[in-house]
Amino acid sequence: MIKIKLEVLNIKGHQMNKCCYKHKLLPNEELIESEESCQFDVEELILVDGKYFCQFHCPVINDQKELTEKGMWNDEKIDRFNDDFFEVIGITDDREFTGEGKVDDFRGVVFPGEIDFSDVQFKAPVDFSNCEFIGESYFTDAVFSDDVIFTYSTFRKSTNFYNCRFDRGLDFLYCMVLESINFQYTNKSDHEDQEERQVIKTINMSDSVFIGDAYFDNREFKGKTDFRRCTFSTAPSFYGCELHQETFFPPFSNFLDTSSSEAFQKYRVLRLSMENVRNRVDEGSFFALEQRSLRLSSGFADKYLSLSFIYEKCSLYGTSVSRPMIILLCFLSFFSFNYYYFFDIEFVEAVEFSIQQVVRPFTSWNSKEAEYLGKIFIISDFFALRLIATLQSLVSLMLIALSILAARWRFKRG
Known part of the structure; x- marks a missing residue:
């Protein structure tokens, strides 16, 4: 009887006492599994689709698109999950992460509800690769003293990096943002390190998809800023920003918002920023987006019976030879x-x-x-x-x- 029971629990080679999660790598834009497995030492596992997961890696939706046990947790269980996670990674009572806790690797964690990292001081490199944030996530006023990675993570609710300080690089490649994301810095801040908080040294967001609003207002980008191949469903906001000369934006067609009332103003800000750094190609693209948004947000006559309409159709506002x-x-x-x-x-x-x-x-x-x-x-x-x-x-x-x-x-x- 014992032998039979062990064979039932040893499903697809995954033992009961070990989470089956495998870390994901991204060679040539394709996900593959690496040899690295679950980094958490957890005894209680959850069965999903014939596989056993620890509470941190367990998905909230199974292969049949149905909610798993974790996906039906109430607020009390979600709070307990968050407390367990903070304890495992070793966040102190002073809201500090030193990297000297039980686990310093956050890859693949599925956060089932709201998670709050506000005011946390991350004094070691942070890797949130392949994570999934189901609820709202808060990093407000957090300090990242070393590199921070969110590669291939998914944010299903609004995400807030308001007034965050990034001392080194920020990797945000291949991310999916389904609601708003906020990287703004306020000019009314009373932080002693206001100048350091306003700066983003290097940021790589290439190949990410932004379904909701994306705010980067009042930031100073002091190093390489990469948005190549990103898709913006709404016009991104860069009011009061200082962009670096090595700034890369996606092509004209990746900006999908050309009819909202604020879109043409946001594109105008980006056009002027590209003019300041003498980026003629992106300046032309944002000029075209600005004019198209201005036309489509007007009445019928301006939309289809104006010189602006003819100019767009004939040369895409001077950007197409x-x-x-x-x-x-x-x-x-x-x-x-x-x-x-x-x-x-x-x-x-x-x-x-x-x-x-x-x-x-x-x-x-x-x-x-x-x-x-x-x-x-x-x-x-x-x-x-x-x-x-x-x-x-x-x-x-x-x-x-x-x-x-x-x-x-x-x-x-x-």
Whole structure:
């Protein structure tokens, strides 16, 4: 009987007295399991999907998308979980983490409810990689004296790093933020180390997704700042910030908010910041986002019947060199067909005539050309042909000018 019982508990090679959690690594943007296992020494385990987990690594949702035992904990059990976690990692009564407790590795922890690290002084490196914060998480006024890592963590509720101090690097790669996240610093602070708290030395948030609001107001970014390949569902807030020259933002298409009432102001702040560091590419992108947001937050006429609408569609507000040329080719084909179909001009001659309106605009008004066309067409057709050719020349000149302007703006603005 004992042998049978042990075989039942030894599911998929995971013994009852050991959590089955495996740390995750991120080579080439793909998650794989490393050889490192659970770092917690816990006797009581929780069975989920045929595997045993300690209370810290146990998920709150199983493979069938149903709540686990941990996912149904009440506030009392969640508070007990938080107390157990603080005890295990060795946070003192003075809210200090020295790294000399029982566990100095937080990777993979699933926090089932609200967790409060406010005012904690982290005096050793902190690694929250692959963690999941189910409830609201507070790091307000915390001090990170060494590197802090949140790589591949998920924040399901609002997260607050308000007035935090980051003495070294902050890694926030591949994170998923489903609600708001706040990295603001207040100018009304009475902290003795106000200047140090305002500074973020290096921050890497590449490949993260921000579904809710993201606030970085009043921060001074003194080192490399990386937001490459990030996705922002709402316009990020950088009011009062000083950005470093080595600042990288994602492409235009990764900013999804272009219709809210505050979006154009936030993009304007970023455009001016990029202008200050002479980043012409990102300056152009934020200018386009600013203008699009301003247009889409206005009435119907401004949205679809304005010069701003035409400017966007023709050259993406001066940021696209190729778009005007592509449109020019489309118009060239369109006018060639019109000359061929409505004026009975041979197809090859129609194409040549259409190209002529681009490379030699308004040639239909040339005296020799007009005399030649006047002999072929009757007066009404001749007049209509000259009007259409004039329209093509005007459109072509406008598109060529937009393409030249976009090319110039890539290297020099203002």
